[in-house]
Amino acid sequence: MDNTEFIKKAKKYIEEIYKPYNNKIYVPMPETRNLFLPVTIGCSYNKCLYCGLNKNIIFKKLTLEEIEENLKKLQFITKNNRRKVEKFNLLGGNPLVLKTDYLVEIARLIRKYFPEVKYISSFSRVDDIIRKSYDELLLLRDNKYNRLSLGIESGSDKILDFQRKGVTSEDNLAAMKKLEKVKIDYSAYIILGFGGVKYSRENALETAKLLNKVHPFELVVVNLVYFPNAPLLDKVKIGEFKRLSPLQSLEEEYLLLSKLEMENVIFNATHKNNIIAIKGKLPEHKNSMLKKIRENIKKYSIKL
Numbered sequence: 001m002d003n004t005e006f007i008k009k010a011k012k013y014i015e016e017i018y019k020p021y022n023n024k025i026y027v028p029m030p031e032t033r034n035l036f037l038p039v040t041i042g043c044s045y046n047k048c049l050y051c052g053l054n055k056n057i058i059f060k061k062l063t064l065e066e067i068e069e070n071l072k073k074l075q076f077i078t079k080n081n082r083r084k085v086e087k088f089n090l091l092g093g094n095p096l097v098l099k100t101d102y103l104v105e106i107a108r109l110i111r112k113y114f115p116e117v118k119y120i121s122s123f124s125r126v127d128d129i130i131r132k133s134y135d136e137l138l139l140l141r142d143n144k145y146n147r148l149s150l151g152i153e154s155g156s157d158k159i160l161d162f163q164r165k166g167v168t169s170e171d172n173l174a175a176m177k178k179l180e181k182v183k184i185d186y187s188a189y190i191i192l193g194f195g196g197v198k199y200s201r202e203n204a205l206e207t208a209k210l211l212n213k214v215h216p217f218e219l220v221v222v223n224l225v226y227f228p229n230a231p232l233l234d235k236v237k238i239g240e241f242k243r244l245s246p247l248q249s250l251e252e253e254y255l256l257l258s259k260l261e262m263e264n265v266i267f268n269a270t271h272k273n274n275i276i277a278i279k280g281k282l283p284e285h286k287n288s289m290l291k292k293i294r295e296n297i298k299k300y301s302i303k304l
């Protein structure tokens, strides 16, 4: 097969594999360079107030035959890659909701086509982790599910409840501790502005309090995204929820970071939605990151 023919076929395969996501593929920030494997479409929970990602999408799991078909196509697409494909990310809002046996079968299929696989990652809801026994989590870890991305969002029960996250801060802590016990690496997503203006301080303080008890390898700190079809927008319209200004977002971020006493964790606030991009290791870079936020708080205060 000549190069033109290869490119044509690979393009066709990519379209076929990712068509069910309508060009909207969301992957955890630390995993954007992985190979993306569709396993679920939508989110089995789909009730978060702020989320518009999966509205009107009925949750569905792909059959093992469909997953294998996609793996064959991915193997073809990546056959000329200089580097071996070692890192995977399962697509969908919460693939860990799948039964453990099913996830193990998916891992077996991945190994069949990509024997060099180092880890399989995915977004995960906290309650999906809590529902799994320690034995199940160990089985998953042994099958390369050794790097997950948890939607923690906040440490405040009041805010989690308002945003209809369906879990408490205690659940957040329990899930992270469970992963630590079985030695599955995880990143924790945190949302600035999750409590709006009214609970901005509470969001920073309670989240820092929670995070100081755990050891993710990375904190992914993002600003709250206002999805056009998220029910939260109705609350914004009637004034029940006030979004943070850029200055308020920086102040919340400053308070959060200043209260963190974590060790050996990356603080990653480089999402394009953040007011400024900062990234560094805690505790080594804490002061320089705080300095950068302080400088920007000054700039934004002058603009007012």
Ligand code: SF4
Pocket (backbone or CB within 6 Å): 043, 044, 045, 046, 047, 048, 051, 052, 053, 054, 093, 094, 125, 151
């Ligand atoms: S935020 Fe995550 S868990 Fe909540 S509805 Fe959206 S995809 Fe599902």
